[in-house]
Amino acid sequence: MPEKSLQEIPRAWRDQYEKGRAAFERNNLDYAIEILSQVAEQEPAFWECRQVLRAAQFKKAGVGGKTLFKKLIGSTNPKLVQAQLALRSNPRQALSLAEEILNHDPNNLSAHKVLADAALALDLPKTATMSLEFAFKHAPKDRDVAMKLAQTLMRTGHGQRAEAILGELSRQHPSDPEITQALKDVAASRTMSEGGYGALASGQGSYRDVLRNEEEAVSLEQEQRGMRTEDATDRLIAEYEARLPREPSNLRLVRSVAELYVQKKEYDKALEYYERLLGTEAADPSLERAISDVRVRQFDQAIEQLDPSADGYAEEMARLKADRQKFLIEDTKQRVDRYPNDLQFRFDYGQLLLEAGRVSEAIQEFQKAQNNPHKRIAALFHLGLCFSRRGMHDLAVRALQTAIREKAVFDDEKKELIYTLGVAFEGMGKGEEAIEQFKLIYEIDIGYRDVAAKVDAYYEAKSKLSTGGS
Numbered sequence: 001m002p003e004k005s006l007q008e009i010p011r012a013w014r015d016q017y018e019k020g021r022a023a024f025e026r027n028n029l030d031y032a033i034e035i036l037s038q039v040a041e042q043e044p045a046f047w048e049c050r051q052v053l054r055a056a057q058f059k060k061a062g063v064g065g066k067t068l069f070k071k072l073i074g075s076t077n078p079k080l081v082q083a084q085l086a087l088r089s090n091p092r093q094a095l096s097l098a099e100e101i102l103n104h105d106p107n108n109l110s111a112h113k114v115l116a117d118a119a120l121a122l123d124l125p126k127t128a129t130m131s132l133e134f135a136f137k138h139a140p141k142d143r144d145v146a147m148k149l150a151q152t153l154m155r156t157g158h159g160q161r162a163e164a165i166l167g168e169l170s171r172q173h174p175s176d177p178e179i180t181q182a183l184k185d186v187a188a189s190r191t192m193s194e195g196g197y198g199a200l201a202s203g204q205g206s207y208r209d210v211l212r213n214e215e216e217a218v219s220l221e222q223e224q225r226g227m228r229t230e231d232a233t234d235r236l237i238a239e240y241e242a243r244l245p246r247e248p249s250n251l252r253l254v255r256s257v258a259e260l261y262v263q264k265k266e267y268d269k270a271l272e273y274y275e276r277l278l279g280t281e282a283a284d285p286s287l288e289r290a291i292s293d294v295r296v297r298q299f300d301q302a303i304e305q306l307d308p309s310a311d312g313y314a315e316e317m318a319r320l321k322a323d324r325q326k327f328l329i330e331d332t333k334q335r336v337d338r339y340p341n342d343l344q345f346r347f348d349y350g351q352l353l354l355e356a357g358r359v360s361e362a363i364q365e366f367q368k369a370q371n372n373p374h375k376r377i378a379a380l381f382h383l384g385l386c387f388s389r390r391g392m393h394d395l396a397v398r399a400l401q402t403a404i405r406e407k408a409v410f411d412d413e414k415k416e417l418i419y420t421l422g423v424a425f426e427g428m429g430k431g432e433e434a435i436e437q438f439k440l441i442y443e444i445d446i447g448y449r450d451v452a453a454k455v456d457a458y459y460e461a462k463s464k465l466s467t468g469g470s
Contacts, residue, residue: 003047003124012411013039017049024052029060033103038409041096041374047126053099054130057106083114089342091121091286096374109138116148121286125155136165143173147182154186162186181250233260251277258290267298292331299324328352336365343372347379359386377403377413384420393427400424415441415448422454431458 006014020035036053039046083097098115101108112131119128132149139145146169153162166183173179240257247253258273274291303320306313332349339345350365363386370379380403387396400421407414422437435458441448442455 091118094118
């Protein structure tokens with residue numbers, strides 16, 4: 001889940017972000033936090049939104065924030081326990097829960113630590129850096145925080161600061177081999193100068209990287225987009241593979257090699273290294289997701305390499321797509337079995353079952369997934385789809401109406417809910433109820449799907465009826 005810029009966000013959420021940012025600039029902080037939190041929940045990789053949200057949180061808390069006593073009280077927040085439990089199986093949920101805590105207590109050190117770990121699991125290094133900077137500022141002797149911050153700074157192109165942190169850490173722990181090796185790695189591979197994250201920890205500053213010149217700006221953009229050159233990747237792989245015989249227990253190094261092979265799209269080699277981690281202390285849900293992602297990429301690569309002019313192209317394409325779908329279903333089912341209380345996995349599994357036409361099984365998963373507050377509306381929407389597909393339009397209507405009542409923002413998701421409700425009413429033969437739903441969308445977005453055609457046809461038919469026309 002690489003971090004996204006403003007241009008990569010759907011229009012509806014961009015508009016909500018702009019509203020939240022405008023509220024922040026007008027010092028309407030409660031409204032800004034409410035709107036920006038909704039956007040961050042829907043688009044967790046939206047970096048600029050997270051920046052402004054954090055600024056609003058700190059500004060609302062005031063200079064200096066809460067007292068130490070209140071910070072300690074904040075660390076007992078029940079949501080913090082939920083977030084810590086969610087970290088292993090559902091980092092996205094952990095990220096959301098930690099952000100909810102920061103909405104009310106942006107100085108909560110424990111929440112920042114959980115948020116950073118969740119962001120790292122989701123491959124959101126800049127998001128993690130904000131919270132790690134805060135944690136490092138308030139706990140500079142915390143070895144683990146310092147190590148994570150240095151490693152994350154390297155990923156975001158801030159090697160100079162990473163090296164400084166590791167240098168100080170090495171002086172504090174001169175006999176720690178992991179710190180010594182990390183310092184060597186930074187010195188060897190540092191290619192970029194320091195950016196500016198210091199102000200983020202206190203809620204101050206512009207929340208923009210400090211770029212000294214145009215050349216550095218270009219380098220930073222390339223690093224953030226993962227545009228590592230082929231030669232540099234090959235050199236790193238050679239360096240790391242040469243170290244592995246000397247450091248057989250360095251699991252972090254094994255994972256780094258696997259990730260580099262993924263960058264090169266050499267998926268067989270990546271799997272070879274990832275699978276070396278299975279059964280070790282490093283085996284965790286994030287590793288399982290990484291392996292699953294590589295296997296899916298193998299299918300996608302095979303599909304891309306098919307020759308459309310070759311005999312049997314259509315049959316081979318169909319076979320590969322069927323195998324890909326089968327793998328995803330079986331892989332996700334295994335996660336559901338391993339983590340039966342993780343409702344995010346159940347939602348994912350339900351989606352795959354619905355796509356495969358296994359509607360009854362999908363209904364069961366969505367019924368359970370609706371108990372996840374972060375997936376409730378989406379689960380109700382998919383329940384509506386399932387019921388409609390089975391001809392149970394009355395049940396579909398009830399599920400969709402519940403979702404619409406609970407959906408506060410009139411965004412693209414709500415439009416889809418209302419449109420689907422209209423289709424369900426059509427399935428019941430209730431044309432008037434259906435057209436009322438389509439009219440709700442027509443008033444807001446005349447270009448949405450075919451609502452214009454539906455509403456125009458309705459009024460045209462009504463006009464002919466009233467004039468006695470044929």
